[in-house]
Amino acid sequence: MGTGDAVIEERPPRPFDRVLVANRGEIAVRVIRTLRRLGIRSIAVFSDADADAPHVRLADEAVRIGPAAAAESYLDPARIIAAARERGAQAIHPGYGFLSEHAGFAAACRDAGIVFVGPGVEALDIMGDKIRAKRHVEASGVPTVPGIADPTLDDAALAAAGESIGYPLLVKPSAGGGGKGMQIARDARELATAIPAARRVALAAFGDDTLLLERLIERPRHIEVQVLADEVGGVIHLGERECSLQRRHQKVIEEAPSALLDDATRARIGQSACDAARSVDYRGAGTVEFLVSDAAPEEFFFIEMNTRLQVEHPVTELVTGVDLVEQQLRVAAGQPLALRQHDVHLTGHAIEARVYAESPERGFLPSTGELLVWREPGGEGVRVDGGIRSGQQITADYDPMLAKVIAHGADRAEALARLDAALSETVVLGVDTNLAFLRRLLAEPAVQRGDLDTGLIDRMPEPESDAIPNEVLAAAEGVRTATAVAAARAAGGHAWQTAVGWAAGGGAGRGALERDTAANAHADAVATDTDGALWLHGPLGTWRVPAVDRRAALDARLAMIERGGLADPELRAPMPGTVTAVLVADGDRVEPGDAVVAIEAMKMEHRVTAPVAGIVRLAVAMGAQVSRDQPVARVESDHEASAVEAPGDAEAPAETNTTTPEASGAPHEGAHPTAPHQK
Known part of the structure; x- marks a missing residue:
């Protein structure tokens, strides 16, 4: 079914002539494609980091809006408004993230006489405050999680109120977040113990012991409903999306429709x-998010409303045939919805996977570098929303999502199979990705059954670095040999230097060499990065085979032996980013696990901790830019520190780094998690 063609026989007039897209990456590309299809001239904006990005190339026009830092470019309303005025844009599409839910930006667009492609300022204000939004929708009869939030209640009164809510209960501090101080009570006896315990933790952690109670949603599933509304009162929904597969409360896999809901519940949740x-x-276009208990799927509770297009909107488009960006533009231009609720039909099943530049085996830390090779998958029912290209630099300035791979099938099983096949064909060389992790997740029996909940990924074993298979090592050796031979021949080397696969009575020409290399490589894409590491993609997945520096590896091994097998005292940055905090002073004594510096990149902060006890020697300062595996500090043993500080010592020679990045293994804390769903 074409995008909306089944229900819209006559296409309304073009909503705008010129639209500026105030975003970057895959969402900017996605919006621009619809603008081009509708015959609307597209205007891109870009920072210095994105000067040659795909969304800039695709647009009809492009305007520089500032340096790489988002606060000085994509997050600066004045720069966006100025660019729109300069190019005569009638409307601004904000995409998602950045300024998409910024009420002040929407008001600035209105004041400048430019249409903001999104809801009104009042809706942004109300739905942007979770507490206010919950109270507001409650007044309209929308179900919310039962609870009590009254700061005047003492322990006894709070316990009495809990009886009226019903068990199990979640006791949680009103201040703070991250799950700190939360207690679960399954009966009155546990509640009597949980309330004072939660108060103690809340007071110590946040300086505020105010508590609130909520019904605990066991095995929660995150289900959201896509809505469309126009200026004349038309409001419809386009079914739901299941977004329960989350890591650290961030969505990873999304699908439509949910395997949990029956038709009656689907109608009720859509109406809400x-x-x-x-x-x-x-x-x-907007999305209303709900919690649904796996144990009681007929019950659902409002969480919040996202007043913008969602990252996962493609799955809804694939099962309904409706272009949501087109609908946004038409509504923003004052056109009424051409769809009615009875026009909406869900056909088949669609599943989306988010492809991130991150290292699962390093705690899902962001990965940066040159994207040496990017190749999209194809096949029936496969859609790719991407905004990257081969040769592009992936930096720490923005979110690490590279692309979304989406598959549509006649049913859920076919969609899962198509998505797995598409992920196996997705080629990303030059930066680490979560592609292998996504395939492992899809293969989980619970995922295959549709038995999902928001804690499923957290219960999975942490990904570990797999040993490089012998077949891949052999392939890398074959590629390097072939490269060396080609270089020698180009330089006019002697026959004995260039003969590979030679045997008496015959020789191996270039074609035979290439065939042998391909046969042994088990790879359909190879590339070499600036460190000399070889990247290969093939049936066994994607692998990075480092260039072997045998002397450095030997030195690192000897240093480890001298330390008695103790952990490497060198602290290295687990990712590229900015030093946002130095938590100790140079010369302080630290114990194993003590935080030394904090590094921030791609909206996440990570703390680098001491691996051993000793005296810390800092190598970076507050505000410093660091690269992945760059030394940020060193922990000296008491013996080393005494030797350095002893009077009369001869000047010590310059320290030599004897540890390769691969051998470092410097520990670090994972990303600070956001608050759970019942924050």
Whole structure:
């Protein structure tokens, strides 16, 4: 079914002539494609980091808006408004993230006489405050998680109120987040113990012992409903999306429809989503998010409303045939919805996987560098939303998502199979990705059954660095040999230097060499990075085979032996980024696990911790830019520190780094998790 063609026989007039896209990456590319299809001139904006990015190349026009830092470019309303005025844009599409839910930006667009492709300022204000949004939709009859939030209640009164809510209960501090201080009570006896315990932790951690109670949603599933609304009161929903597969409360895999809901529940939850949208006179595309208990799928509870296009919107487009960006543009231009609720039909099943530049075996830390090779998968039912290209630099300035791979099938099983096949064919060389992790996740029996919940990924074993298979090592050796032979021949080397696969009575020409290399390589894409490491993609996955520096490896091994097998005292940055905190002073004594510096990149902060006890010697300062595996500090043993500080010592020779990045293994804390769903 074409995008909306089954229900819209006559296409309305073009909504705008010129639209500026105030975003970057895959969402900017996705919006520009719809603009081009509708005959609307597209205007891209870009920072210095994105001067040659795909969204800039695809647009009809492009405007520089500042340096790489998002705060000085994509997050600066004044720069965006100025660019729109300069190029005569009638409307601004914000995509998602950045300024998409910024009420002040929407107001600035209005004041400048430019249409903001999104809801009104009031809807942004109300739905942007989770507490206010919950109270607002409750008044419209939308179900919310039962609970009590009254700071005047003492322990006894709070316990009495808990009886009216029903067990199990979640006791949690009103201040703070991250799950700190939360207690679970399954009956009155446990509640009597949980309340004072939660108060103690809350007071110590946040200086505020105010508590609130909520019904605990066991094995929660995250289900959201896509809504569309126009200026004349038309409000419809386009079914739901299941977004329960999350890591650190961030979505990883999304699908439509949910395998949990029956038709009756689907109709009820859709109606509640529409009621929430009507309560704020919503306009455009939005998503209403709910918690649903796996144990009681007929119950659902409002979490929040996202007043923008969602990352996972393609799965809804594939099962409904509706282009959501087109609908956003038409509503923003004042056109009424051409769809009615009875026009919406869900056909088949669609599943989306988010491809991130990250290292699962390093705690899912972001990965940066040159994207040596990017190759999209194809096949029936496969869609790729990407905004990257081969040769592009992946930096720490923005979110690490590279692309989304989406598959549509006649049913869920076919969609899963198509998505797995597409991920196996997705080629990303030059930066680490989560592609192998995504395939492992899809293969989980619970995922195959559709038995999902928001804690499933957290219960999986942490990904570990796999040993490079012998076949891949042999392939790398074959590629390097072939490269060396080609270089020698180009330089006019002697026959004995260039003869590979030679045997008496015959020789191996270039074609035979290439065939032998391909046959042994088990790879359909290879590339070499600036460190000399070889990247290979093939049936066994994607692998990075480092260039072997045998002397450095030997030195590192000898140093380890001299330390008695103790952990490497060199602290290295686990990712590229900015030093946002130096938590100790040079010369302080630290114990194993003590945080030394904090590094921030791609919206995440990581703390580098001491691997051994000793005296810390700092190598970076606050605000410093660091690269992955760059030394940031060193922990000297008491013996080393005494030797350095002893009077009369001869000047020590310059320290030599004897540890390769691969051998470092410097420990670090993982990303600080965001607050759980019942924050």
